[in-house]
Amino acid sequence: MPSESAVKQGSGTLSAPSLTASHTADSRALAPKEVSAGSPATANTFWAQGTAAPSSGAAAADHAVGQVTKIFLPLGDQAGIAAFWSRNDFIIVSDHMTQMDASALRDTGPFSSAAVRTVGNTTIVTFHFDEQRPLALNRQPGGWVLALSPDNAGTAQMRVVPEQKDGGILYPMPQAGRIVELSDPSSGARLLVATSSAEVAGPRLPHRHVGYEIRPSVQGLVFAVESDQIEVRNGDGGLFIDAVGESAIPVAPAASGQIVDDRIDWSWLGLRSLPPAALREDYRRHWTQAAMLPPEGRNEARLAAARSAFALGDAHNARAILATAIQDDPELATLPNVAFLQAASELLADNVAGASMLESADTGVDGALWRGLYMERAGKNPVKASALLAEGYPRLADYPLTLRDRLQPEVAAFIAQYGSEQDLSVLSPLPDGPAYGVARAFMPLRAGDRVKALAAFQALAKQKDPVLSEAGNEQAITLRLAAGQRRPAEAAQAYGRLLLAGRLAGREPEVRRALVSAWVQAGEWEKALTAADEEMRVFPDRREDMMSQVQDILLHLAEIPEGSGAHPTDAIDAVALIESHVDQIPDGATKGRILAGLGAKLWGLGLPGRAAVAFERALPLATTDVQRAAWGAQLAQADIQAQRLGQARRALDETAVSGAGEDVASRRRVIAASLLAREGNRDQALQMLAQDETEASLDLRGRLLEEERKWPDAVLVVGRLATKNIPEQGGLSDAQQDLTVRLATDAARANDWETLDRLREWIGRRRLSVERQRIFELLVTSPEADISKRASGQ
Structure with missing residues (x-):
């Protein structure tokens, strides 16, 4: 020097x-x-x-x-x-x-x-x-x-686009100057610095290659060279880099063409389409270098070794090296390239939870494949995941053979199952070989030929390969269920038998989700929730994704209509299932509806105290003022029944809203009148309901008049209620029979023989229950009625 x-x-x-x-x-x-x-x-x-x-x-x-x-x-x-x-x-x-x-x-x-x-x-x-x-x-x-603040912030600055040439790589650079060799003051790395008298910006992020790295630079190019066999020299129109020596690993994967010098696949993950022997030599060299350096200077060599292990498909070794490096220098974990490599290693090592940063990584097109692969394995938004995988699918052609053979069939099958027509175009033509049988079987299904697709999947189910066999069995069950060739309960049992095969094939979460869905279709809610509980226990990292299925089940149980014919025992079971799972659901609109439905069921079972608790929990989750007013009315009703009149008054006052709609307003009015009556203000309650002709209002007014023994007024109100509810002909329900006896009782006490006669003619020959029939006949054929008839000459 x-x-x-x-x-x-x-x-x-x-x-x-x-x-x-x-x-x-x-x-x-x-x-x-x-x-x-x-x-x-x-x-x-x-x-x-x-x-x-x-x-x-x-x-x-x-x-x-x-x-x-x-x-x-x-x-x-x-x-x-x-x-x-x-x-x-x-x-x-x-x-x-x-x-x-x-x-x-x-x-x-x-x-x-x-x-x-x-x-x-x-x-x-x-x-x-x-x-x-x-x-x-x-x-x-x-x-x-x-x-400090560039004046040309909005102008384009020339950047270098590398090209393969003569077995090496040419980095075109106008007005290239000399190449200066020096040591990096911070790391001691050997740097070859390429100068230029023109404005030429280098990369913004490090670009990692076999044997060398291109460092970020504001001007010119800076090569950090690890191997003595790497040579950088002035070439025709720029900087030329190649490897010299008989055993040198080539710097270019092919003889000619343009290099896509992206920051993810090559620079961050070390993925080059090189022979396995070259990759193993690259890994050996970096691992040896890391072992020989002092502890404070091992970071770069360790990261290079981790990238090499990852390129070989050895994700477990890659993440072990990274874990050691980060333990010695925690700041490494904050670097985007290190964090991405660590997450990708976790993903390939089947630790999906440890790869979550891939979903939010700001990597643009460069990281589309890995983001899509994470979303696929995490069970998130299959349509978006397939679009990302299709965007990155062409990159797989340049991956090392071991990694490509591992990932490409999986990615192709997922795109074939969930991708759009545009996504499917990247698969044409599909590579030959049995590994792509799943993707090929999905193609006729996407074209609408279910018969051909079912035959293809049934053929796959007979394969000895556990991955292909599981995929064939799983899809055959799904297709037969969708075609009505298998009942949902039978499909659920078939999915249950497939769990072990799914575990061996790495698809156990998907099989368990299909199992839950089949039990839901069969109406076996308890079995569906049991299956969901088991999935969340086995795969706790998927708990958040399972919540949508659990929410749907609980919402259905909570909102089964009262008149659906469900047995009271079924209502008790539904309440037990909801109460045992509702706390797993995150707060939100759906949880509010589930709690309100739970409150209604508890009220129907005669448990107003527990119903009030459910409504109280639902209120903060109401999404509209109308919904809040309706739930507030139900809370007040439960409090009244539980003899908590002060709390009922507070519930009505705190949930009052104008413009809630006549239906909600009427319900609230009836409940408020009921509260007034409980407080001893019957006259005020009757006045409040005077203009309300809804069934609930008429029923309450009639009861209040009956309690005050105002029988003629009660007959008028209950008579209007009966007119709304008792049909002209046909059988009578228990509620309609009770209303018939109620009106007859009020009319008899009011000595309203005209009403009794009309009621007897109205009911005619329609039979009531034995006990109700006996009471009804006594009321409408009383001695007073006979005397009245004789006096009138009838």
Whole structure:
């Protein structure tokens, strides 16, 4: 290496001119300023630009320090430069020697900590910052401008698109300069820095390749080379990189074509379409390097070893290496590339819960395949998952053979089952081989040919491969159930017998979900909930996804209509099932409806105290004022029945709303009148209901009049209720028979023989129950009625 000559800051004996800084709001400050260090300003003069500073004193200095936004680097017009971060040091490398004095930057705030050194015909300028921050470099006559806030924030800057060529990779770069070799100050890695005299931005994120890495850079390209067999040199139109030596691993997977230098598959996961022997050698080299380095310098080698293990399909080893590295340096876990590699390793190691960050990773198109694969295995939104998998499916062609053979049949089958017509197009043509039999069997089903699809799945069910056999059996059961060829209970039993095969094939969660669905279709609610409980016990990480099925079951049980013919025992069982599971449901509109339905069932079973508790829990979950008013009325009704009159009054007052609709308003009015009557205000209650002709209102008014022994008034009200409910002909329900006897009793007590006669003719020959018939005949054929008839000559 050439000898080093350092230019010391603040020296007055240097042959280079002193450097100065200025602070002004005027763009004319771009002109170099004269220096006051004993020599005139020349082209080798730093200047700084910011906003206007106060005119005097320490305040002026402080103000200036905080406002500097850009400085000029007098590196000359011919120099090619590169610039990159090394931890918190921003390093600018020029391929020309330029002696400069950085002492004038001492009071420029963010740029104050600057050092300049020359090594032969190379100049290196280093700025130290407390933390990395956005910087930009732009060419100006005589040098470059380094800015905190880039003036060209909205303009496109040329970026390098690599291409395969002659067995290596060409990185086109206009006006390429020299390649400077130096050591990374923070890691000690061997860097080959490619300079350019044109504005050329490097990658924003590290790009990982076999044997080398391209580091993020603001200007030029920076290669971190791990292998001595990797060579970087100036080529035709840019930088050319290849591997030299007989045993060297090639840097390009094919002879020609453009490289898609994405940050996920290659740079973050280390996935290259290389022979297994090359991948194993890459892993051995990185693992050996990690073992030989001191503990503080092992991070990069460990990460490279983890990527190599992942590319080999050894996800368990990859996550073990990452776990050790993160344990020694917890900050690694905060790096996006490390977090993504760790999550992908967990996913391939069948730890779906540990891969959850893949769903929210901000990776765009690059990470579509892995995001879709996570959503598929986690059972989330199959339509969206298949769209993501279809978007990333072409990338599988460039994956290592072992990993491709493992993932591609699974991805193809999922797209074939759930993908849109556009998604399906990426599968044409499907690769040959039995592994793609599931995807091929779904194709006729997607075309509407269920008979052909069923035959294909039944053929798969006979395969010796446990994955293919399970898929064939599972889909055959599903198709026969959908076609009505198998009853839901039979399908549920068949799914139950398939659980072990599903476990061996890695599809046990899907089989268990189908089992729950079949029991639901069979109306076996208790068995469905038992199956759901078992799934959540076996797969606790899927509890959240199972909640939708549990919610649907509980909602059905809670909202079975009272007149559905269900036996009271069934209502007791429904209440028990709801109460044992409702606390698993997250708070929300559905849980509110379940609790309100539970309250109604408890009320129907004669348990008003427990019903009130259910309604109280439902109220905060109401989604509309009308719903809240309705549930508040039911709560008040339960409180009244439980003899909690004060709480009933409070429930009505706190849930009052205008414009709730006549139906809800009438129900609330009846309950409020009932409360008044319980409080001893019958007259006020009757007045409140005077204009309400709903059945509930008439019933309550009749009962209040009956309690006050106002029989003639009671006959009028109960008579209108009977007119609404008792049909002209046909059999009578128990409730209608009770209403008939009630009206006859009121009329008899009021000596209303006219009503009794009409009622006897109305009921006619329709029979009541034995006991009701005896009472009814006594009432309508009383001695008073006979005397009345004889007196009238009848």
